[in-house]
Amino acid sequence: VGEISSDQGWFGWVRVGVVPPEILQPSIGGRQDINIVVRLVDMDNLPEVYLGFGEGELWMNTLEYSHNFKEKGYSEEAQHRDEARALCVRIGMAVAMADGELDDTEGKALKNWIKRMITPFSDEKQKDLKKIYNNSLKESYELAEAGELILSDICTKINEIGEEAQKYEALELAHEVMAADGIIHEDEMKIIHKVAIALNIDSDELEKIRDQQIVKLDAKASNLDVEGLIGIDTSLSNEEIKIHLRKEFQKWNNRLNTLVEGDERDNAQQMLDLISKARKKYG
Numbered sequence: 001v002g003e004i005s006s007d008q009g010w011f012g013w014v015r016v017g018v019v020p021p022e023i024l025q026p027s028i029g030g031r032q033d034i035n036i037v038v039r040l041v042d043m044d045n046l047p048e049v050y051l052g053f054g055e056g057e058l059w060m061n062t063l064e065y066s067h068n069f070k071e072k073g074y075s076e077e078a079q080h081r082d083e084a085r086a087l088c089v090r091i092g093m094a095v096a097m098a099d100g101e102l103d104d105t106e107g108k109a110l111k112n113w114i115k116r117m118i119t120p121f122s123d124e125k126q127k128d129l130k131k132i133y134n135n136s137l138k139e140s141y142e143l144a145e146a147g148e149l150i151l152s153d154i155c156t157k158i159n160e161i162g163e164e165a166q167k168y169e170a171l172e173l174a175h176e177v178m179a180a181d182g183i184i185h186e187d188e189m190k191i192i193h194k195v196a197i198a199l200n201i202d203s204d205e206l207e208k209i210r211d212q213q214i215v216k217l218d219a220k221a222s223n224l225d226v227e228g229l230i231g232i233d234t235s236l237s238n239e240e241i242k243i244h245l246r247k248e249f250q251k252w253n254n255r256l257n258t259l260v261e262g263d264e265r266d267n268a269q270q271m272l273d274l275i276s277k278a279r280k281k282y283g
Contacts, residue, residue, distance in 0.1 A: 019036060103181045
């Protein structure tokens with residue numbers, strides 16, 4: 001209500017403050033009891049209040065209010081983020097084991113991703129997360145070797161508990177693993193495509209993630225999934241595919257002109273060659 005002088009007052013009830021529950025985030029979502037503290041204080045002798053507690057006010061009253069929080073609490077968000085990232089590791093392992101074995105470069109890519117995910121946290125939190133993610137790495141490897149690493153179950157769980165950020169992290173890790181050995185495997189592309197569909201990743205965003213890694217890959221590999229690499233939806237008509245190929249050609253031609261001499265520029269040129277071959281195939 002602001003500052004009130006000795007000759008001011010009200011004859012009826014007035015609103016002294018507003019607390020929109022929508023801006024509050026509890027530790028756990030669902031129905032929670034909220035304590036609202038109202039104080040009258042001397043502006044010339046303000047009491048010290050810390051975390052809602054203090055002494056020296058002229059008057060104080062506590063009101064109780066029950067509210068159903070539909071969104072996750074901050075503790076839930078943190079727990080679900082950690083669990084979803086452990087599932088991301090499993091998706092990365094599925095891509096790595098697409099050819100039946102875990103290449104050293106792919107294992108390194110997975111470990112580097114884990115290191116990147118835990119770096120922002122305190123030393124104690126890093127230890128906890130490293131244990132969680134390394135356990136996921138080990139378990140997913142064993143499951144993949146046994147043929148029991150089920151992608152659909154992993155993606156369903158990520159959709160249940162993960163935020164959009166974790167879905168994109170999963171796709172980024174999958175592409176990093178695919179690019180780790182510098183060779184494009186058709187089975188890896190198929191797994192990534194399945195994951196993108198299962199996680200409802202926008203096709204334009206998927207294309208951006210894919211393109212960041214393509215320039216690091218050997219596009220001359222014999223086991224290359226050309227349609228998957230270029231992003232061709234074979235269910236489209238030839239005319240629609242040709243429109244897509246024209247856009248891809250223009251994009252990679254522009255990119256070629258911005259890259260310096262080296263492997264990435266050579267791979268961009270290989271992409272243009274593959275697009276040209278695809279244009280001949282689809283008329």
